[in-house]
Amino acid sequence: MNTLLEVKNLKVRYGNIEALHGISFDVKEGEIVTLIGANGAGKSTTLMSICRLPPPEAPRVTEGDILYKGQSLLNMPPHKVVSDLDMALVPEGRRIFGNLTVEENLKLATYARTDGHEAIHRDYERVYQLFPRLAERKKQRSESLSGGEQQMLALGRAIMTKCGFLMLDEPSMGLAPLLMYDMFRTLRELNQSGLTILLIEQNANLALRFAHRGYVLDTGEIVAHGTSEELLADPEVKKAYLGG
Amino acid sequence: MITGGGPIPEVPARFVLRRGLARTHPRRKAVPRHAARKHHFKAKVPLVEIFQNILNALQFGSFYALIALGYTLVYGVLRLINFAHGDIFMVGAYLAYFVAVTLLGIGGLNLGLHMDPGLALAITVPVTMILTALVGVTLERTAYRPLRRKGADRLYVVITALMAGLVLENGNLALLGASRKRFPDMIDKVIWNLHGVTVTNLKVIVIVASILVFLLLQFIVTKTKIGMAMRGISYDKFAIPLMGIPLDTIIVVTFVLGSAMAGLAGILFAMSYPILEPYMGALIGWKAFIAAVVGGIGDIRGAIVGGFLLGFIEIGVVAVFPSTLRDLFAFSVLLIILWLRPTGIFGVAQTTKI
Ligand SMILES: Nc1ncnc2c1ncn2[C@@H]1O[C@H](COP(=O)(O)OP(=O)(O)O)[C@@H](O)[C@H]1O
Ligand SMILES: [Mg+2]
Numbered sequence: 001m002n003t004l005l006e007v008k009n010l011k012v013r014y015g016n017i018e019a020l021h022g023i024s025f026d027v028k029e030g031e032i033v034t035l036i037g038a039n040g041a042g043k044s045t046t047l048m049s050i051c052r053l054p055p056p057e058a059p060r061v062t063e064g065d066i067l068y069k070g071q072s073l074l075n076m077p078p079h080k081v082v083s084d085l086d087m088a089l090v091p092e093g094r095r096i097f098g099n100l101t102v103e104e105n106l107k108l109a110t111y112a113r114t115d116g117h118e119a120i121h122r123d124y125e126r127v128y129q130l131f132p133r134l135a136e137r138k139k140q141r142s143e144s145l146s147g148g149e150q151q152m153l154a155l156g157r158a159i160m161t162k163c164g165f166l167m168l169d170e171p172s173m174g175l176a177p178l179l180m181y182d183m184f185r186t187l188r189e190l191n192q193s194g195l196t197i198l199l200i201e202q203n204a205n206l207a208l209r210f211a212h213r214g215y216v217l218d219t220g221e222i223v224a225h226g227t228s229e230e231l232l233a234d235p236e237v238k239k240a241y242l243g244g
Numbered sequence: 245m246i247t248g249g250g251p252i253p254e255v256p257a258r259f260v261l262r263r264g265l266a267r268t269h270p271r272r273k274a275v276p277r278h279a280a281r282k283h284h285f286k287a288k289v290p291l292v293e294i295f296q297n298i299l300n301a302l303q304f305g306s307f308y309a310l311i312a313l314g315y316t317l318v319y320g321v322l323r324l325i326n327f328a329h330g331d332i333f334m335v336g337a338y339l340a341y342f343v344a345v346t347l348l349g350i351g352g353l354n355l356g357l358h359m360d361p362g363l364a365l366a367i368t369v370p371v372t373m374i375l376t377a378l379v380g381v382t383l384e385r386t387a388y389r390p391l392r393r394k395g396a397d398r399l400y401v402v403i404t405a406l407m408a409g410l411v412l413e414n415g416n417l418a419l420l421g422a423s424r425k426r427f428p429d430m431i432d433k434v435i436w437n438l439h440g441v442t443v444t445n446l447k448v449i450v451i452v453a454s455i456l457v458f459l460l461l462q463f464i465v466t467k468t469k470i471g472m473a474m475r476g477i478s479y480d481k482f483a484i485p486l487m488g489i490p491l492d493t494i495i496v497v498t499f500v501l502g503s504a505m506a507g508l509a510g511i512l513f514a515m516s517y518p519i520l521e522p523y524m525g526a527l528i529g530w531k532a533f534i535a536a537v538v539g540g541i542g543d544i545r546g547a548i549v550g551g552f553l554l555g556f557i558e559i560g561v562v563a564v565f566p567s568t569l570r571d572l573f574a575f576s577v578l579l580i581i582l583w584l585r586p587t588g589i590f591g592v593a594q595t596t597k598i
Contacts (some may be wrong), residue, residue, distance in 0.1 A: 113488075
């Protein structure tokens, strides 16, 4: 399996405060990898560093490197990470455009695509087939969607950017358990049809049952890693993250 | 801008409807009601005067609307009130002047051109719009973008905008001196007389241009992906690059559109009122800004409705009261509208996260 994403000794600062103290991890093609850790561990910071979000939101990378398919992302403008590489991020809190309709949200995600009408049309159909609720609510302002539907839209939007590598920041947050399982089932389907996934979760139990491998992040450092089975069985991880 | 003393052209006295509504004129208070009414009916052509006033209101409203569009576009995208925009309009008028006199061979750069005025106008319009757009983009690059990058507080951005406006005004003053420029005649004035209502070709051009511009912008904002991105930014700037969209490009497009329309307003205004001076953008800029707010800033329909509304209120006030009361009354009416509807006519309560 080819390595898609490789993060090497990454150090990241907000102003003078270091939030990541040199973390390393990788994601291989076709995998589902999860990064778990308590609130404030630096999970979102890791994703924001990968996506190169513009200042003032963005944390500053001071050391290390981020490689995607062997190419360093550090000097890449944020929109290029999405438009030129096949990466996509579903950010914390979904961040859909509430003042646009469902359809407009999806259409906006195709802004930078150059692979032609047919491919785009196929992706629309795929999104509406995965989430029939969105098809029913096409013309609705997306602000008025329920939390679960908004999460569907955020995921649909990522698919519409034509992504092969998807990063998700706590997609389960604020979802009722049933919707949450639905969401993870859909993600697994997408993975089986070739999507590589990097999942960030506070809910370690759920994440490890879903992912192939995992890394445990604690206050800016990776303290454990292994296959999901290994981590689920690890007494330290059990004690700290799986409630005994 | 704060100097604000720039005269705005008075509504031509002959268009002012005085006799018809004499009842409300202060000096006529002593006249018994029935007598006044009788007088009213005796007035020769009240309907004609009303139509004449409507036409003038539409023309004035067009200028306000064209400028208000720039305020509203930039605000809609960046939540930034570009207080330099009125001065961009002024710069547009001056650029139009220099392009026009150069092409006509009566000043400006001596290129040895002596174009036919019609041809010169056909070139002046796009060239001025492009040059004015460049001025707007330069302002964005040099003044607003660095502040945005640093995440500066909105207060500093507003102050920067005010100062940028002053720099444009005083830069003009320094470059060209205090003397006024006379804009050359570029079209043969055609006056139609429709049952007593005088319609000039220029008035028709101004009104039609503002409506076409509105339709064009409305199409761009509601139907194109760039327009969707513009609306998306106002809701959540953070998520725009995640869609593969270059944030700065969309912001530049916004400034290009707004400034180009200010440039167009500059040409049309200079053709209608051919005396240019460095402070001409100050008062009209404030008025257009207020029109945009009353219409519901951030909404393109609001800019058009607000602009025309202000035109109608001003002409309406002058029709009834002495023209020195125009601005007092016009602004009071606008204040009342905002008091009744603080979000403006088309505005919705703020739901943005920025
Ligand atoms: N914009 C910011 N400015 C300063 N510090 C921040 C900012 N965002 C996050 N941090 C800090 O960085 C650390 C990691 O935060 P974050 O990556 O959001 O954690 P997680 O997503 O794991 O909950 C925390 O200590 C947090 O306080
Ligand atoms: Mg987080």
